Amino acid sequence: xxxxxxxxxxxxxxxxxxxxxxxxxxxxxxxxxxxxxxxxxxxxxxxxxxxxxxxxxxxxxxxxxxxxxxxxxxxxxxxxxxxxxxxxxxxxxxxxxxxxxxxxxxxxxxxxx
Amino acid sequence: xxxxxxxxxxxxxxxxxxxxxxxxxxxxxxxxxxxxxxxxxxxxxxxxxxxxxxxxxxxxxxxxxxxxxxxxxxxxxxxxxxxxxxxxxxxxxxxxxxxxxxxxxxxxxxxxxxx
Numbered sequence: 612x613x614x615x616x617x618x619x620x621x622x623x624x625x626x627x628x629x630x631x632x633x634x635x636x637x638x639x640x641x642x643x644x645x646x647x648x649x650x651x652x653x654x655x656x657x658x659x660x661x662x663x664x665x666x667x668x669x670x671x672x673x674x675x676x677x678x679x680x681x682x683x684x685x686x687x688x689x690x691x692x693x694x695x696x697x698x699x700x701x702x703x704x705x706x707x708x709x710x711x712x713x714x715x716x717x718x719x720x721x722x723x724x
Numbered sequence: 725x726x727x728x729x730x731x732x733x734x735x736x737x738x739x740x741x742x743x744x745x746x747x748x749x750x751x752x753x754x755x756x757x758x759x760x761x762x763x764x765x766x767x768x769x770x771x772x773x774x775x776x777x778x779x780x781x782x783x784x785x786x787x788x789x790x791x792x793x794x795x796x797x798x799x800x801x802x803x804x805x806x807x808x809x810x811x812x813x814x815x816x817x818x819x820x821x822x823x824x825x826x827x828x829x830x831x832x833x834x835x836x837x838x839x
Contacts, residue, residue, distance in 0.1 A: 643825045645827070647830075652832070652833075653832055653833075654728070654815055654817070654830030654831050654832050654833050655815070655817075655828075655830040656830070657827045657828070657829070660825065660827065662825045701767070705825070710755060710757075710772060710774070710779075710819070710826070711769065711772070711780070712769070712828065714766060714767045716766050717766065717767075
């Protein structure tokens with residue numbers, strides 16, 4: 612069965628430090644991978660996606676993610692965290708022709724001033 | 725564009741009452757999704773419409789839940805009768821295409837509390 616795992620419920624990082632939010636997936640076939648962010652009392656907002664091509668994907672607000680096929684991972688990264696990055700982050704996967712997202716359970720990022 | 729619009733933003737009702745949640749997708753988007761978010765179960769896809777036609781309603785929890793999309797600019801999710809376990813945040817999302825590489829655009833959600 613297809614699945615997405617976000618192994619950390621919460622990640623704490625100091626402002627200015629690099630951050631990583633982890634995501635691994637298990638699908639049969641070639642995945643399309645997404646990161647979304649959810650701020651309090653808001654809907655999910657798209658950050659970035661990997662479809663094909665360059666394994667390093669750059670997205671909104673200085674975030675990037677690296678697709679690693681051998682490790683079946685798609686970790687979200689940012690070189691220097693901001694307090695305003697504090698939010699709930701979701702990894703999601705779809706398979707080629709399908710509309711259906713499989714979401715991870717979410718990771719709460721807390722950036723400390 | 726105003727984005728996906730949902731109403732009401734908050735709904736408090738009593739068990740047994742009918743609840744109707746409303747969604748206006750982004751103009752030109754042909755795919756519409758209803759999700760439910762709870763602490764226990766995370767984000768669950770309830771139903772998916774493509775070109776106003778329900779394609780996948782396998783996530784609708786039971787017959788008390790129903791959804792319609794009478795035209796390209798409006799959808800409703802109805803719960804009748806409501807129960808306390810239906811308390812959750814309900815999101816509507818739309819997408820310009822029905823492909824797996826399409827980004828979904830989420831509305832702000834409706835927080836439903838059933839007493």
